[in-house]
Amino acid sequence: MEFKYSKIITNESQQKTANMLLFGKIGEDVSGNLFSHEMKSLADSGIKNINILINSPGGSVQEGYSIVATMNLLQENGININIKNVGIAYSMAGIILACGRKKKRKMYDYATNMMHDPKFKQDAILSDSERDMLLKIKDSLAIMLSNNTNKSKEEIISLMENETYLNSDDSRKLEFVDEVEMTGKKVNLPQSAIERMAACADLYNNKSINKIKMSELNGLLNLNPEASEGSRMEAVKLLQNKANKVTELENSLTVVNNKIKLLEAENENLKKEKNRVTAESLVNDAIVAGKINKESKDKWIENAVKDFENTKSLIDSLIVIPTSINAQLDKSSTDVKAKAEKFAKMLNTPSEIDSLTNEEMKDLEDSYNKVYGKVDISRIN
DSSP states (O other): OOOSSEEEEEOTTSOEEEEEEEESOBTTTBOHHHHHHHHHHHHHTTOOEEEEEEEEOOBOHHHHHHHHHHHHHHHHTTOEEEEEEEEEEETHHHHHHHTSOTTSEEEETTOEEEEOOOOOSSOOOOOHHHHHHHHHHHHHHHHHHHHHSSSOHHHHHHHHHTTEEEOHHHHHHTTSOSEEEOOSOOOOOOOHHHHHHHHHHHHHHOTTGGGSOHHHHHHHTTOOTTOOHHHHHHHHHHHHHHHHHHHHHHHHHHHHHHHHHHHHHHHHHHHHHHHHHHHHHHHHHHHHTTSSOGGGHHHHHHHHHHOHHHHHHHHHHSOOOOHHHHHHHHHHHHHHHHHHHHHHHHTTOHHHHHTSOHHHHHHHHHHHHHHHOSOOGGGOO
């Protein structure tokens, strides 16, 4: 089967993973039925890990059911399916996300979910049977969400009726997802309410407003084409409330992000201070132990701040020379130098050399050799 929505990746251990992109409107940009068959074919080909990435405004409920059913079937047969919202998961796309297996549902911190009542593409006057159909679909979706979240069926129905948008924190609290992946990007809160209000304002401010069909305005407000003026006013008020909430959330988010930046800066300073204190303690102990001298203290501290473990290993490997031996070595070095200088002067005075015993001669000659190199005996006449 030729894969349209999938990309197969093979790791170093030759294990295959498939990434599936549910990007766009279900039933139009993405065929839910083809997506489901493709998912099943991946599993049949031996792939055990499938990642589904969602960025979709929703779409066909019927095709969305196909995706959920296939996910459940494959998971029951041992296929590991990870599902993640990487942008928006609205309407049916949000239900697909919530219906993933628990502990396998994720979303980015800037992503959003949304649930609302099911509706026909064209909200014309509905027959009794069509209204009854929508109520049954609504009940079915509410059951699916209730089974996969911590909300009751009645609570889900209330959220659907209010067209509820959820940011990443809300989604995790309601158990629509199990984990939020932090990206550091700004949360992309839904702007549809603001955009629709702006479009309505353009219509009202247009000089040719009388030529505009009320059905067009009603469409912007998600109303039936025959909706009354009162209904339009209520819809506008609802949009205003949603727009105000978006602004409030953005302001709150800005405050929270600023606090996070301050805390991160304070934490970084505390880490640096702690690292320097630890480095100074290590170097001071080494000085007391006689492994390094005080003159090189600052250099050792800087090295320990940059790479503590390697600096500690190097200090641990140093051998401590007892103070008594150091003193003896210093004294011995001074005596040798003095004897070498004495012998250098005597080389120009043969009579002084003649007065030396063989043992004294050898001692002075050895000292000279250590400091200046081998003595030139031919200079002694």
